[in-house]
Amino acid sequence: xxxxxxxxxxxxxxxxxxxxxxxxxxxxxxxRFECESAIAASNVLREENIDLIFLDVRMPEMTGxxxxxxxxxxxxxxxxxxETDHALExxxxxxxxxxxxxxxxxxxxxAATKAKQNIEKLIQLNDTQKDIYVxxxxxxxxxxxxxxxxxxxxxxxxxxxxxxxxxxxxxxMKGIEKKMPAKNFIRVHRxxxxxxxxxxxxxxxxxxxxxxxxxxxxxxxAAFLNKLNFL
Numbered sequence: 001x002x003x004x005x006x007x008x009x010x011x012x013x014x015x016x017x018x019x020x021x022x023x024x025x026x027x028x029x030x031x032r033f034e035c036e037s038a039i040a041a042s043n044v045l046r047e048e049n050i051d052l053i054f055l056d057v058r059m060p061e062m063t064g065x066x067x068x069x070x071x072x073x074x075x076x077x078x079x080x081x082x083e084t085d086h087a088l089e090x091x092x093x094x095x096x097x098x099x100x101x102x103x104x105x106x107x108x109x110x111a112a113t114k115a116k117q118n119i120e121k122l123i124q125l126n127d128t129q130k131d132i133y134v135x136x137x138x139x140x141x142x143x144x145x146x147x148x149x150x151x152x153x154x155x156x157x158x159x160x161x162x163x164x165x166x167x168x169x170x171x172x173m174k175g176i177e178k179k180m181p182a183k184n185f186i187r188v189h190r191x192x193x194x195x196x197x198x199x200x201x202x203x204x205x206x207x208x209x210x211x212x213x214x215x216x217x218x219x220x221x222a223a224f225l226n227k228l229n230f231l
Contacts, residue, residue: 002223003030004116005049009041009064010056010080015101019054019080022108028116038062042070049174049187050075052096052115057081068093073174076115127181134160136167143167145185149198149209151176153191161212188224189217196227 006029008019016034023029032050035041039062044050053075057064065086068077079090082101090098096118097111131144147162153173160167160176169176177187187193188207192214200208205221207214216224 002226003028004051004076004112004119005030005032006052006054007031007033007035007041007044007048007050008054009035009038009059009067010054011036011059012056015056015080018103019108022103022105022112023054025105026109026112029112038064038067042067045071045073045075045174046172047190049177051119052076052078052112054078054080057083057086065089065093068095073172074178076118078111078115122178123182126179127183129181132179134167134169134171136160136169141167145181145195146197148185148195150195150212150214151180151193186220186224186227188220189215 006023008016008023008031010016010019013036016036020031020034023031032048033044035044038059041053042062055064055067055077057079058081064079064081076096078097078099079086079095080099080101080103084100087098096115099107099111129145131142133140133142135141143160143162147164149161149163151161152159154168156170157168158171158173158176160169173187173190173193177193180193184196185193186196194207194209194214198209200210202208205216207216
């Protein structure tokens, strides 16, 4: 993987600056967003592609643990807090690590490295898959990954478009993206994931797959072009 995409969530601007400084020192981390409330972070996570959350626990309106409990998708989560009484709850929700303020860089790096390794293990596991099972039309359906052309968002659902059929599945784009092998599936737009093996052509900022023209989002363009094998 290129970089681990991060978000920092803390209602203390000074604490955000400390974590931000540590992220900038770590070449495999990429800071995408800073949020001073869990509510703001929740809105970002619904819209953006994030791998790792650095999260304070005690915040007004919505606490860090309330945010963790509300998440529909899986993320690497590192709690960064001055409190020590949430460790057991953090383990219950499979939080990656638990850092107590004031944090030191060595300890921060250890936690970040653990998150990166977890993500890489999941990518390697997905790359060995040949098919996925999804619930579609009240049935559990097996879908050959090679048959998938593209996946598109539909409110709280995704539509998996194969060579022969469309499957409507209750999932977020982030959730389905994490299950697809990164070697030939890539998100090119907030509403589209494509199978690069199915690309017929590309013109301007549109990809042709079958009869479908799929736009490339500005924030996804660089990663997509980097993945293609140009002569």
